[in-house]
Structures are given as C-alpha cells and as structure tokens.
Amino acid sequence: MATATDRAVGFGLVAFSLALFAYYTLWIVVLPFIDSAHAIHRFFLPREYAVIIPVVAGLLLLLFIGVFIMVVTWKSKKPAKKSE
Amino acid sequence: MTKLAQWLCGLALLGSAWAALALSPPGLRLPAPCRQALLPLPVYLLVAFGCYALATVGYRLATFNDCEEAAAELREHISAAREDLRRRGLRF
Numbered sequence: 690m691a692t693a694t695d696r697a698v699g700f701g702l703v704a705f706s707l708a709l710f711a712y713y714t715l716w717i718v719v720l721p722f723i724d725s726a727h728a729i730h731r732f733f734l735p736r737e738y739a740v741i742i743p744v745v746a747g748l749l750l751l752l753f754i755g756v757f758i759m760v761v762t763w764k765s766k767k768p769a770k771k772s773e
Numbered sequence: 774m775t776k777l778a779q780w781l782c783g784l785a786l787l788g789s790a791w792a793a794l795a796l797s798p799p800g801l802r803l804p805a806p807c808r809q810a811l812l813p814l815p816v817y818l819l820v821a822f823g824c825y826a827l828a829t830v831g832y833r834l835a836t837f838n839d840c841e842e843a844a845a846e847l848r849e850h851i852s853a854a855r856e857d858l859r860r861r862g863l864r865f
Contacts, residue, residue, distance in 0.1 A: 691835060698834060698835075706824040710821060714817075717817045739813055740816050743816050744816065
C-alpha cells in the first residue's frame, strides 16, 4: 500500500481533475444549448474566459519551465568557471 | 512513416475538419449553439487531455505499492558499497 499522504494527494489530484473536466465540459459544450434565461448561467463566467484562462495558464507554465531551465543551467555553469 | 509524421497527419486532418466547420464557409448553415460550442474545441481538447494526464498521475501515485523488502535490500547494498569504497580510499 502506498503511504497515506501519497494516497491522499493522489486521489485528491484525481478528484480535482474530474471536477475541472466536468466544469469545463459544461461550460464549453453544454451551456450554448441552454436558454440564456436559465439560472445555471450564474455559475459560469462569460464565454471568452473559457479560452483566455487556459491560454494564459499555458503561457505561464511555459514561462515557469523556461525560467527554471535557465536558473539550473546558470547554476551548473558557475562552479565550472570558478574552478578555472 | 515515422510516429511523428503519423501524429502530424492526424492533427492536420482534425485541424482541417475543425477549420472547415468553424470558419463559416458560405454554403454551410449550422445552428448557432453548435457553432458556439465548436469554436473553442481545440482549447477544450487540450484542457481535457491535461485533466486526463493529471488524473493518471494522481491515480498511479495513489495505487503504487511500497516494496519494504526491496527498500531494505537496497539500503544494505548502499552501505556495503560505501564500506568497500571507503576501504579503497575514496573519501566521502
């Protein structure tokens, strides 16, 4: 058996991604077919955000990865230069 | 054909199908809700794939079994190797 923390984190990730998938599917696929007077539209942002938020999140992720690689490369070059 | 070429062909096929339906060619009359749901479809598929990847990682993390004997054996091997190297003069 995996440790309790491992299981908690793992199933937490599963639950989070299921919730995110359900919310996003409702937002993109189901909502256009529902009357604009229905109360369910109160729980969802305007449709433009359904594209803007993932794109911005993706760009932030790429930025983070790029910065991380730069920092690691810079750190691994400095000791080599100092010992010369 | 390489795997990369296969994937690119599949993506090109899906991409052109989506573009054909979504960019309102003059001859096609799709109902408005269908077009509204169709436009963000690439972003939706990307997010869905991300959710699937996250769920797979989480599930495998939760169900991976600890191997106690293998861990103990590995610790033994490591200490034996350190002893051996220390005898041969390598300083830790």
